[in-house]
Amino acid sequence: MNLIVDAHAHLWFAPSFSLEEFLKWTTKFGIDKLCVSKLTSTRPASISGFTEANRDVAKAMKDHPGRIFGYCYVNPCYEEEALKEFRRCLEEHSMLGLKLYTDCYCLDPRVSPLIELAVEFRAPILIHTAHLQRRYIGALQPFHGNPPTVSTTEEIGELARRHPKVIFIAAHIGGGGDWEWGIKALKQLGNIMLDTGGTGVDLGMIEMAVRELGAEKIVFGTDNVLCAGFGKVYGADIGDEDREMILGGNMMRLLQRRGIP
Amino acid sequence: MILDVNAYLGQWSFRRLRYNTPKGLIKLMEKVKIDLAVVSSASSVLYRNCQEGNLELHEEIGGQGDRLIPFACINPNYAGWSEDLQYCVDEMGVRGLRLHPNYHDYDLSGENATALIQEATNRDLPISVPVRMEDERQSHWLVKVPGVPVHQIVEAINRSPEATFILTYIHFQEAEQIINACPKRQNFFIETTSHYLLGDYPNHLQMLIDKVGVHRILFGSGMPFKYPQAALLKVEFLQVSGEEKGKILGENVAKLLKLDP
Numbered sequence: 001m002n003l004i005v006d007a008h009a010h011l012w013f014a015p016s017f018s019l020e021e022f023l024k025w026t027t028k029f030g031i032d033k034l035c036v037s038k039l040t041s042t043r044p045a046s047i048s049g050f051t052e053a054n055r056d057v058a059k060a061m062k063d064h065p066g067r068i069f070g071y072c073y074v075n076p077c078y079e080e081e082a083l084k085e086f087r088r089c090l091e092e093h094s095m096l097g098l099k100l101y102t103d104c105y106c107l108d109p110r111v112s113p114l115i116e117l118a119v120e121f122r123a124p125i126l127i128h129t130a131h132l133q134r135r136y137i138g139a140l141q142p143f144h145g146n147p148p149t150v151s152t153t154e155e156i157g158e159l160a161r162r163h164p165k166v167i168f169i170a171a172h173i174g175g176g177g178d179w180e181w182g183i184k185a186l187k188q189l190g191n192i193m194l195d196t197g198g199t200g201v202d203l204g205m206i207e208m209a210v211r212e213l214g215a216e217k218i219v220f221g222t223d224n225v226l227c228a229g230f231g232k233v234y235g236a237d238i239g240d241e242d243r244e245m246i247l248g249g250n251m252m253r254l255l256q257r258r259g260i261p
Numbered sequence: 262m263i264l265d266v267n268a269y270l271g272q273w274s275f276r277r278l279r280y281n282t283p284k285g286l287i288k289l290m291e292k293v294k295i296d297l298a299v300v301s302s303a304s305s306v307l308y309r310n311c312q313e314g315n316l317e318l319h320e321e322i323g324g325q326g327d328r329l330i331p332f333a334c335i336n337p338n339y340a341g342w343s344e345d346l347q348y349c350v351d352e353m354g355v356r357g358l359r360l361h362p363n364y365h366d367y368d369l370s371g372e373n374a375t376a377l378i379q380e381a382t383n384r385d386l387p388i389s390v391p392v393r394m395e396d397e398r399q400s401h402w403l404v405k406v407p408g409v410p411v412h413q414i415v416e417a418i419n420r421s422p423e424a425t426f427i428l429t430y431i432h433f434q435e436a437e438q439i440i441n442a443c444p445k446r447q448n449f450f451i452e453t454t455s456h457y458l459l460g461d462y463p464n465h466l467q468m469l470i471d472k473v474g475v476h477r478i479l480f481g482s483g484m485p486f487k488y489p490q491a492a493l494l495k496v497e498f499l500q501v502s503g504e505e506k507g508k509i510l511g512e513n514v515a516k517l518l519k520l521d522p
Contacts, residue, residue, distance in 0.1 A: 016463055025462040028498065136402060143397040143407075176398030180276065199456035200396055201491040203484065204279055227498065228456040231491025235293075 002244045003032040005251040006229070008126060008171055008197045008221030011038040011056055019060055022224075023067075029226050035251065036060065037071035037099035037126070044103040044149075045075040051085055058093040069260065071099035071126055076110045083113050090121045096258055097123040106151035106159050119165045124254050126169040126195070127156050131182030144176055153182040160192040167191050167254060172223050174198030174232060179205050183212050193254075195221030196246065201228050206236035206246075215242035219251045264297040264511035264520075265290075265489065267391070267429040267454050267481030270318055270329075271304035275401045278303070280485035283322045283329060290328065293489045295482075296511070297328050299389070299518075301359040303486075305334035306394055311365070312345040319353045330518065332357045332389060336365040337377035346377070350384060356518050357387040357427075363409045364394070370416030378421045387425040387517055390414065392435060395486065411435050415442040418449050425517060426450065429481050432457035433465040440472055447477075450513070453492045454483035466495055475505040479514045 006026065011019060026034060038057050040049035050073050057070035072089035074082035089095040098118055104110060106127055118125050130150045132140060137148065151159075153170055160168045170186060173179050175198030186192055194209060194217060209218050215238065222229030233246060270281055280289040281303065290298060300322070305314025311334045322329050333349035335342050335358055349355045358381050362369040369390065381388050393408040400406065418426055418439070426449040428436065436451045443449070451469055470478055480496055482489035496509055 022462050025498075132398070139402075140398060140400060140405070143400065143405075176396050178399050200399075201456060201487045202276075202395075203486060203488045204277065224462070225456055226462070227494040228491050231494050232488045235488030235490035 003248040003252060004030050005033040005035065005220065005248040005255075006031050006222050007035050007169060007219040007251045008195045008223050009034045009036045010224050011036055011060060012224075013041060023064070025226060029230060032248070033067055033069065033251075033255075035069045035071060035096055035126075037073045039073060039101055043075075043101060044077065045073070045101075047075075047078055047081045047085075050074050050082075054085065054089050054093075054095075057095070058089070061093060061095070069255065070095040071097050073099040073101065074114070075103035076100065076108065076114055077104050079110050079113070083117060086114055086117055090117070090123060094260070095123075096255065096260065098125045100125060100127045100151075102128055102147050102150045105149045105155070107155055111159075115163050115166055119163070122257050122259065124167040124169055124193075124258070126171055127151055129153050129156055129170045129172065129175070129182070131173065131175070131177030131179050133178070133181065153185040157185050157189055157192065160189050164191050167193060167257070169193045169195055169219060171195055172198035172221060173205060173209060174200030174202070174228060175223065176200060180208065183209050186217075187212055193217050193219050193250065195219050196233055197221030197223035197225065197229055199225050199228050201232045201235075203235070206232050207238060210236070210238050210242055215245045216250060218246045219254075220247045262297070262507075262511040262515070263295045263480065264299070264514050265295050265482050265484060266299045266389070266427060266479045266514045267452050268298035268300045268484050269303040269486065270300050270321060271302040271314060273303045273394075273486070274307050275395070275404070278485050286485060287328055289484060289489065293493060295489060297330060298484070299330045299332055299357065299514070301332040301334050301389075303394075306361050306364050310339065311336050312341070312348075315345070315349055315353065331355045332359045334359045334361065335377060336361075336367070337373040338365060338367045342377065343380065346380060350386070355386070357389055359389045359391065361391060361394070362413065363406050369409060369413040370420060374417065375420060378417065378424045382421060382424045387427055389427040389429055391429045392431040394430070408435070411438050411442075415439055418443050418446050422446065422448055424448060427452060427479060427517075430454040430483060433469070436469055437472075440469070450477050450479050450517070452479045452481040453495055453509075454481050454487060456491065464500070467499060470499070470501065475501060475508050476513055478509045480510045
């Protein structure tokens with residue numbers, strides 16, 4: 001039986017979230033490993049905010065070795081402090097990689113030092129992605145709720161072109177937006193993966209991603225929405241081998257690349 | 262018996278649909294073991310004269326209707342709606358209505374809609390209201406259609422207490438607001454297409470069941486817009502008895518539609 005690895009999950013806040021309860025649910029669904037980050041409750045994140053969030057992730061990793069792998073979350077606008085925190089998470093806590101949210105546009109020069117550090121540790125970078133053309137971000141803001149500093153699929157593609165030594169993961173193709181455009185915007189990029197997470201379960205989404213990008217470029221993610229996460233991958237008309245790669249094989253490769261056994 | 266109360270046939274202008282013919286939809290239903298489906302015309306949503314979509318639906322499902330239960334799409338702002346309704350009942354044998362006030366540009370609690378709701382009630386036809394057809398975050402650049410406003414739904418439920426409303430593709434937060442605004446009304450049902458009704462952890466669908474009871478929840482998947490497996494998983498992982506799951510999956514709506522057991 002192949003492993004199921006959730007490449008995009010989160011720790012949230014008590015009392016509505018309990019890690020132990022969440023793990024019970026993920027076990028029911030058959031998830032073997034979870035790659036998690038914790039965001040701050042208000043954003044842009046402060047230094048103390050992201051540091052505390054990462055502390056919770058480190059504790060979860062320690063409490064559940066081999067099951068929980070952490071992404072370090074920082075706000076790149078804090079430059080030296082963000083870099084220091086990312087290094088600390090990599091060195092002291094052996095975190096898997098970096099999670100970037102909407103605090104800072106991904107092509108902002110302040111993101112570059114973090115990417116260079118990721119190269120050093122062969123760490124993947126998961127980026128919250130708006131699958132929307134930049135010119136519609138403003139007009140559709142009431143629907144998607146992202147600030148203007150959100151990064152679009154096309155922009156993450158450009159980031160990947162500029163930094164070919166890092167593996168980027170464009171987040172949640174089912175996270176709302178024009179997923180067909182999002183998939184097409186990632187074509188012909190060797191160092192970018194797409195996660196399947198989000199509440200969107202439009203029939204045809206996974207088939208198109210496999211057809212356009214190849215199954216080896218797609219990783220299973222739920223963004224904590226488990227039924228949607230599994231429903232679309234189980235429901236897709238794709239080969240069993242492709243489904244296995246998506247559900248775990250591809251993310252296991254990224255863990256190994258990072259040197260995580 | 263599994264009965265999907267939120268399925269469609271026909272075309273959608275903004276993206277390719279698969280399994281959107283009677284033969285195709287039945288193939289999909291067989292794959293996931295759905296026995297029956299309530300269908301209306303997706304084409305009707307964007308046709309100016311939605312009756313043409315009803316006629317297409319009638320032509321398409323002729324002879325294959327034993328697993329597909331037709332609902333008529335009626336626009337009470339459009340000339341001849343009453344005659345169209347008469348035709349759909351007498352000639353097509355529709356078992357209910359699907360109303361799209363957001364796409365057809367009318368107020369669900371307005372004068373024309375109230376007249377249509379009264380007509381439907383007189384004919385013992387339940388009224389399905391898809392709060393949305395697709396995730397608003399993926400709106401076409403020229404056509405941005407918000408969901409049906411909660412206050413219109415609340416007003417319609419209160420104004421027409423004898424009518425039966427099936428609220429489909431409704432997010433958890435919207436359902437909760439309506440339940441809170443109409444705590445004494447029993448004349449509306451909540452359907453399961455939306456994954457903002459997360460159905461896992463935290464289990465929002467379970468929370469709704471705790472508020473209104475299993476008898477007010479109807480299984481629907483939004484197929485073929487959506488992978489039906491996602492909504493099926495939500496019911497599978499509910500913490501209710503097998504008997505109660507049976508009610509959600511089909512018995513409740515069979516009772517509403519007065520189908521033979």
